[in-house]
Amino acid sequence: MKAKSILVVLVTLIIGFVLGMLTSAQIRYHRLNPVRVYFSAERFREGFYKAIQPDGQQKEKIDLVLNKYAKINSELQSNFRKELEANMKEFRKELDLNLTREQLERLKDMDERRQEMIRQNRKNRPNDTLSLREERWRNPGRRLGPDGAQQPQPDRDTVKLPDTK
Secondary structure, three states, rough: HHHHHHHHHHHHHHHHHHHHHHHHHHHHHHHHHHHHHHOOHHHHHHHHHHHHOOOOOHHHHHHHHHHHHHHHHHHHHHHHHHHHHHHHHHHHHHHHOOOOHHHHHHHHHHHHHHHHHHHHHHHOOOOOHHHHHHHHHHHHOOEEEEOOOEOOOOOOOOOOOOOOO
């Protein structure tokens, strides 16, 4: 009888633990989802269109504003990444001068483990904005429609260029 009640309590705790983990993951996902939306210009635009649902007249005016701030935000993010990378390189140069070979090896191992964790994390999140950026690097002419579906690209041989006269 005692074993049966212990088993019931243990199963109840395990079920509660699993449900708590799933609930916590969903709460984090829904809280962070709006933040992730604005990393690319397309997601920036999609997020605002989804939230405000403008009509035809508003859309033209809102497009001008969104284009302006999407460009400003993109440049800001690009500059931030470049400056951060430059600062980290300078930091490592100064730090490495004061370390022994063993310490340098440990840092190298730590960097490799960190890079591997980042790669694994990206594999686990196929719809992350980083994967969209990588896709744009591979296919620079790719366009997404308002529903997120890929739109057909014009054939390069048949595209007419504007006259420059």
